Amino acid sequence: MGEVTTLFLPKAADASVSAQAASPGYWRNVRHHLQRDPITVAVTLLLLLIIASAIFAPVFATYDPYQGNILTRLQPIGTPGHWLGTDETGRDLYSRLVYGGRLSLLEGVIPVSSALMVGGFLGIVAGYAGGLTNSLIMRTMDVFYAFPSVLLAIAICGILGNGFVNSMFALSIVFVPPLTRISETVTAQVRGLDFVEAARASGTTTMQIIRYHVLSNVLGPILVYATSLISISIILAAGLSFLGLGVNPPSAEWGVMLNSLRQAIYVQPYVAALPGLMIFVTSMCFNLMSDGLRSAMDVRLNT
Amino acid sequence: MRGGLLNRRVATVQAVDDVSFSVAKGEVLGIVGESGCGKSTTARLLMHLIAPDAGEVIFDGEPVGAPHGITVKELRRKMQMVFQDSYASLNPRMTIVESIAYAPRMHGMPAAASRQRAEALLGQVGLNPSQFARRYPHELSGGQRQRVNIARALALEPRLVILDEAVSALDKSIEAQVLNLLRDLKDRYNLTYLFISHDLNVVEYVSDRVLVMYLGRVVETGPVDSIYLRPRHPYTRALLAAKPTLDPDRRTKHFPLTGDPPNPINPPSGCRFRTRCAFATAVCAEHVPALAPPTDGEDPWHLVACHLPEAQANTETAHAR
Numbered sequence: 001m002g003e004v005t006t007l008f009l010p011k012a013a014d015a016s017v018s019a020q021a022a023s024p025g026y027w028r029n030v031r032h033h034l035q036r037d038p039i040t041v042a043v044t045l046l047l048l049l050i051i052a053s054a055i056f057a058p059v060f061a062t063y064d065p066y067q068g069n070i071l072t073r074l075q076p077i078g079t080p081g082h083w084l085g086t087d088e089t090g091r092d093l094y095s096r097l098v099y100g101g102r103l104s105l106l107e108g109v110i111p112v113s114s115a116l117m118v119g120g121f122l123g124i125v126a127g128y129a130g131g132l133t134n135s136l137i138m139r140t141m142d143v144f145y146a147f148p149s150v151l152l153a154i155a156i157c158g159i160l161g162n163g164f165v166n167s168m169f170a171l172s173i174v175f176v177p178p179l180t181r182i183s184e185t186v187t188a189q190v191r192g193l194d195f196v197e198a199a200r201a202s203g204t205t206t207m208q209i210i211r212y213h214v215l216s217n218v219l220g221p222i223l224v225y226a227t228s229l230i231s232i233s234i235i236l237a238a239g240l241s242f243l244g245l246g247v248n249p250p251s252a253e254w255g256v257m258l259n260s261l262r263q264a265i266y267v268q269p270y271v272a273a274l275p276g277l278m279i280f281v282t283s284m285c286f287n288l289m290s291d292g293l294r295s296a297m298d299v300r301l302n303t
Numbered sequence: 304m305r306g307g308l309l310n311r312r313v314a315t316v317q318a319v320d321d322v323s324f325s326v327a328k329g330e331v332l333g334i335v336g337e338s339g340c341g342k343s344t345t346a347r348l349l350m351h352l353i354a355p356d357a358g359e360v361i362f363d364g365e366p367v368g369a370p371h372g373i374t375v376k377e378l379r380r381k382m383q384m385v386f387q388d389s390y391a392s393l394n395p396r397m398t399i400v401e402s403i404a405y406a407p408r409m410h411g412m413p414a415a416a417s418r419q420r421a422e423a424l425l426g427q428v429g430l431n432p433s434q435f436a437r438r439y440p441h442e443l444s445g446g447q448r449q450r451v452n453i454a455r456a457l458a459l460e461p462r463l464v465i466l467d468e469a470v471s472a473l474d475k476s477i478e479a480q481v482l483n484l485l486r487d488l489k490d491r492y493n494l495t496y497l498f499i500s501h502d503l504n505v506v507e508y509v510s511d512r513v514l515v516m517y518l519g520r521v522v523e524t525g526p527v528d529s530i531y532l533r534p535r536h537p538y539t540r541a542l543l544a545a546k547p548t549l550d551p552d553r554r555t556k557h558f559p560l561t562g563d564p565p566n567p568i569n570p571p572s573g574c575r576f577r578t579r580c581a582f583a584t585a586v587c588a589e590h591v592p593a594l595a596p597p598t599d600g601e602d603p604w605h606l607v608a609c610h611l612p613e614a615q616a617n618t619e620t621a622h623a624r
Contacts, residue, residue, distance in 0.1 A: 026396050026439075194391040195402075198452075201350050202406035202459060203379030212405060216396040 026216075033296035040292030047285040054101035061095035065252045068092075074268045085271040087257065088264050093271060097278055100252040103164065104279070107237035107246075107253075108230040108286070110168050115175035116226050122176070123183020124218065128191055128210060138184060141177040149174045153236055157245040167246040171233055182225045183218065190217045220297050227290035231283035238279050254279050318344040318567060320519045321591075323358075326463065331489070331496040333510030333527065335503060335542070337564060341519040342499045346467045349497070350384055351375045363462075380410070383456040387468035389448035393440040400425065400436040403455045410459065417458075424454040427491075428484060446477035450484065457488065465497040470505065482509060503546060507531055515539050518564050518575040521594055525605030535597050535607045535615040538576050574610065582614035 034040050053060040063082075068090030075086040084094040126137040144152065156170035190196060191214070199209045238255030240246035247253040249260055257275040265272040319341040326332045334342050347353045349360055351367070359366050362381060366372035373381075386392045393402055403421035408414055422432035428450040440448055449469060456464050466485070470478045482505065489496060500506050506513060506527075513530045515523040515538065523536040534540045565571055565578055574592050577583035587610055596603045598612040609615050 194386045194388055195394045197352055198384070198386065198392050198455070199394075199405070201352060201379055201384050202409070203376045204406060204409040208409045212397075212409075213394050217394070 030296045043285045043288040057099045061098045063092035063095040065096045065099040096252045100254045103253040108234035111171035111233045112229045114172040119176040119179030120183045123180040124187045127184040127187025141180045144177040162245045167240045186218045224294045231286040330511040333506035333513045334499045336516035340516045346465045382463045383461040384465040385452045385469040398437045399451045428454045463495045467499045522608045529605045
């Protein structure tokens with residue numbers, strides 16, 4: 001370019017934006033809005049508490065989750081020493097819920113994370129490439145979409161056998177099609193925008209364009225959707241365990257506990273419902289957090 | 304056009320049909336026409352953003368995509384484009400200096416150097432880098448964003464810049480500033496411009512030569528003075544006459560051209576303008592008119608696609624049917 005001479009043309013006509021410090025980045029803006037939303041904050045704190053209790057279960061629990069005294073089985077809520085009662089073999093319910101959080105939370109996060117990697121990748125490729133590649137990938141996903149997720153999970157677990165690992169694998173497969181679909185939709189939208197065309201026009205490679213231009217615009221909506229899937233994953237995993245296809249007793253896991261406490265529903269209904277309550281609360285927390293994230297990202301676009 | 308099950312080909316739109324032209328180094332070629340005449344598609348075909356069904360692009364004597372010519376990637380270093388929508392042209396998640404520095408960096412320039420060049424370019428287009436560098440596109444006005452787009456187009460030091468309706472979305476005063484900026488940049492960097500617009504006044508102000516398009520075909524081309532003072536194609540005459548007069552005593556009473564262009568999926572046979580042309584005869588429906596020098600023998604650089612000498616020579620406007 002030779003000599004660089006700066007040229008400051010009079011900006012009277014378009015000096016509508018006053019001089020200011022650099023604007024905070026996009027994600028910092030999102031975090032700023034998240035912090036202002038009371039529901040999201042409350043829900044996130046509750047979730048952090050549940051996660052902390054799961055990680056530091058030995059600290060939070062009061063009893064060994066596997067040791068029970070048959071003589072003290074099915075005690076009601078508020079029993080001295082067992083403030084949430086005991087289950088059908090006399091194990092302390094509170095401690096089992098705390099330890100159960102470990103498996104249940106993992107069952108929420110692991111399938112969604114692995115499906116995110118596979119489905120996100122496939123969806124972005126399909127959305128960016130278009131044409132035959134897109135058709136191949138999306139029509140394959142449609143085949144899986146034809147099955148209701150519960151039935152698909154049960155079918156895969158039925159083939160592979162029960163157990164924690166198999167149920168994780170089955171749920172991952174269940175979540176790949178929806179994540180692929182949403183990744184493809186968002187990527188195709190972004191692909192059609194002018195700045196991606198401008199990036200193509202600058203002669204950069206496809207990988208560079210995807211990395212610098214597509215990903216940053218696409219990850220937001222995908223992440224919001226994935227977060228909402230976590231709650232579904234927890235419920236589905238609990239369902240699988242309830243049916244005997246997931247985790248086996250005597251492991252502490254909320255779905256398994258629901259199953260084994262089924263017969264106790266006439267004796268101690270509140271105690272029997274507690275694992276279900278935990279599933280409900282955790283799922284709701286993930287859902288509301290996902291909603292809050294989506295609002296925070298939308299608000300940013302409106303400023 | 305694709306649609307229906309399995310995205311079959313449902314219909315074919317010939318957006319651009321048999322368009323050939325050349326651009327001399329250092330000139331400004333203006334391309335005018337109604338909306339939907341294929342101007343933007345032509346630009347995208349030149350940049351190879353759309354794959355052409357047939358035809359070739361020759362840059363500086365070297366064919367693009369041919370084994371002994373230059374690659375599309377190399378072409379894109381030499382030819383850049385500024386789009387109409389200034390906001391959609393910028394990645395909302397990147398600061399404007401990052402947007403400008405992106406292309407040089409991806410082509411191998413180190414990050415610091417490309418950032419420096421980006422800031423220098425911001426200064427060149429009239430945006431103080433210390434104020435604007437770390438801003439996001441939504442924090443700029445339309446005119447400022449378009450300057451950023453121009454800076455980005457210049458980041459790779461191209462030889463030819465295609466301006467696809469680049470000033471159409473701006474206020475008139477901003478438009479004037481940006482046009483002056485474009486002229487300064489052209490002089491400074493020895494650029495060649497392809498200026499696409501539907502605004503006849505702007506094209507007249509900016510261009511050296513003009514190409515008039517209608518429904519995917521070139522109908523007339525020539526030096527700007529020749530086209531504007533003595534248009535020879537009925538369509539061009541009508542287009543120029545469609546400008547409202549500024550004299551309240553001589554208001555435009557008859558509109559020279561009414562209605563919409565025919566459907567590009569099913570264009571008229573032969574000359575595509577014949578359905579709206581007052582001079583159309585049988586030969587117009589049978590043969591596609593070739594772009595040739597005018598029948599009266601004057602102005603050999605002024606090419607017209609019309610069969611009829613009387614249509615070319617007529618100085619009144621072609622009235623609509």
